[in-house]
Amino acid sequence: MSSDRTRSAILAAAERLYADRGFGDVTLRDIVAEANVNLAAVNYHFGSKDELIAELFVTRSLATNRERLNELKAAEETGGGRAPIDAILHALVGPTLRGCLGPDREGSTAARFMIRASIESVPPIRRIKNREVDHLRKFIAAMRRAMPGRDDADLYWGLHFALAMAHHTIREKERLTKLSEGQCDLNDVDAIVDRVVSVSVTALTGGETPAKKAPVRPAVPHGRLTRQDL
Amino acid sequence: MSSDRTRSAILAAAERLYADRGFGDVTLRDIVAEANVNLAAVNYHFGSKDELIAELFVTRSLATNRERLNELKAAEETGGGRAPIDAILHALVGPTLRGCLGPDREGSTAARFMIRASIESVPPIRRIKNREVDHLRKFIAAMRRAMPGRDDADLYWGLHFALAMAHHTIREKERLTKLSEGQCDLNDVDAIVDRVVSVSVTALTGGETPAKKAPVRPAVPHGRLTRQDL
């Protein structure tokens, strides 16, 4: 049935190069050189460059989603069909954060690739992410069971903010390290997961839907630029 | 002094096209066609394509930062040199959210451009964003004054999460609308700002950082994909 050697070599080389140098900087010729295969092999095995990228991302993405659902299921079985809200959110953000951060993952090509995918967001990957909605709905359903009284909109916002904190931490881990001058430990993944979950839970259980005391502030018109010092 | 007409036309056309179609899809030839100027004008007036993009982003970015600092200053003056934490966070995320979301901003080219810049993150823009650290430090300083007891790391995490929620809401507003089937109102910007601030404040004032145990999971190698159903 034909050795998958070429196919696998392309996948591995592509993931490594994309992880190291980003999508914008890596051409098919770079990939086939790294993989020691012929240029035409990519189109033969994957159809197109975009399909290669899509396959790389789908593979990693499916793995994360599988982990998420496993953790969710385990929590629900423990709780007799109803998992507590913190366990649900833990199942949601844990696999993503563990997959991309952490000292053991430093050298992991898969992790670095997923960080790139999170930062650069190239078209074939964006297309796949848009299909993630169905997967997230399962977590909304679980959250609804855990907090029957809560408004649906609050649940959506809670899930949205949990993902926001997780993904933004992955995307901006470099900047946060620099900003905090090392005081935020980006290697202690478990602590980060707990922090994200904790904030998300208090966001969901805490204060009622925001009161309407929005202060008014002046609008600032555009001026003309002279200095470039952002 | 030579009319700025060509220069301005290029800026306007570029911002409009980038806002509509993204950075990856727009070439210099598209821009000069839209602006009705000669192709060489871009390099003549801006030096390079990247410098054009940088100038576009810096302009909008400076405006946002100016708004932020104005709001912060106003809050500090009201509080006699010490602004309350919610006002600080409001000054941080308010201008960004108002700049990119809201019904009045629907047709705003600047808003749509900044959303694009937030999503696609092209090299010249990334370079500028990396210089944003100094600007954020001013907010950390204000937060330190507002919460003298708090650990610095907690402050960094709080600011980081506030920005996470704001930016992720901008980046994923389409998806959140779809996921929530319209139950999350992305047009009520003030409500969104209040929600983000509220969550951030409870994150900062609320519970201590917990510690827990974490399970270990296996690395997932690449296999052959048959179904593409993420």
Next chain:
DNA sequence: TTGCAATTCAAACAGTTGTATGAAACTATC
């Protein structure tokens, strides 16, 4: 007007990109 600099313009440049082709090499089956 003359002179000079700033600006515009058409055209070409030099390089890269993803993809297609058709022949060659391989592999497994009968």
Next chain:
DNA sequence: GATAGTTTCATACAACTGTTTGAATTGCAA
């Protein structure tokens, strides 16, 4: 070992990219 199907390979293709060039044009000052 001939055959049919799969996989590899060198090469070419066609299109697009940002940038440069050098001549024309414009605008302003003396």
